[in-house]
Amino acid sequence: MKVLLLFAWLFIFPVNSFAQKIKIMKTDTVQQTEIRNAIEQYYFKGIYEGNTELLKQVFHKDALLFGDIKGVPYYKTATQYIEGVGSRVSPQKSGKDFKPTIISIDVINTIATAKLNVKMYDFNYYNFITFHKIDGKWLIVNKTLTDVEL
Template sequence: MKIVLLIAWLLGIPLSSHAQKINTMKNSTEETAIRTALEQYYFKGIFEGNTTLLKEVFFKDALLFGDIKGVAYYKTAEQYIEGVGNRVSPEKAGAPFHPEIISIDVINSIASVKLNVKMYDYNYYNFITFHKINGKWLIVNKTLTDVE
């Protein structure tokens, strides 16, 4: 009986490690898609002040919350994108813009991303939630804070 259990246990190891590789490969593909959305739409949109790019990556009903210099911040995606379009972009101002992806965690059709975005005199930390909707990763929530 012990031998049968030992054999069953040994046979189970390769199967579970194979399943782990499949999940890792799938998450790697999704992580790459999210990274592309961040770099080609979110970061580029902010840097250039390009509202068309931002509308491509934000879910229309997304909400943004946080604090900037200690002041509470709340906007809808529409208000946020409009604000980006109405300000002088870092690109046009020749201002520093240094975005960094700190982490991306993906589970099924949701993902949580932690970013550090340094621009103008701000040092933002963002926590962004993505949801894969109709095959496309969209920002459904953004929280942010500015740190000294």
Template sequence: MKILLIIAWLFSFPLNSYAQKTSVMKTDQTQEAEIKNVIENYYFKGIYEGNTELLRKAFYKDALLFGDIKGVPYFKTAAQYIEGVGSRVSPQKSGKDFKPTIISIDVINSIATAKLNVKMYDFNYYNFITFNKINGEWFIVNKTLTDVQP
């Protein structure tokens, strides 16, 4: 009898009371399209053209960039990165190949991540970009990158 009472007592607790709500985690296609627009029309296009105005529209002013390039640690603020892009010869002007690819985009509420591959000059970059929706607009708030040799 005690065992039946214990079993009945255990089943009286909701089994999913501590489970994560997956409905919050579904990807909103509209949000994903907005992020894709930022990536393609501001980030990729800004890099390709060396267009600092487009990059300023993509990056939150206090965004940070971390990673490694050819094994050398890399750290810049968004302002330093954008200035660097503006002062180099752009892939467009150099005539070198520029092949950007969106590998994935994941959105949860007002945050998102994107995994990108950007082949330019002699580099094969993998970028992990973090977005935040601020005042109704998606901005890059963090970028991590690495250069992978073929």
């Protein structure tokens, strides 16, 4: 009787129905390369040179920036941020160190995130950038940042 109940249970509740289904995502190196280029050629270069035109090309016009700098909450629209970059002395002109690093890039379909470290002036920023591919172009739609003591 026990054997019959065991077989009945196995037919009613198949063993594999409890197994977790895992979908393996393929890494799309083409998309990662496009994002890396957007970061290096527009974002990093724009910040370093104080080039607002480069930044306008990589930020979506409605992007928002959130975070904290030296413990103070930070919030800006993309327009406010880009204007601020344009009005300050650029790292290039200041002669101060500028060391940007891409830590990681993750892509799923038309969205992506990038974790960056940007050392400039007396700051050690960590940025989490969200990209969205719009009309064939990777644009920054959100940036969060924090400053960590060196």
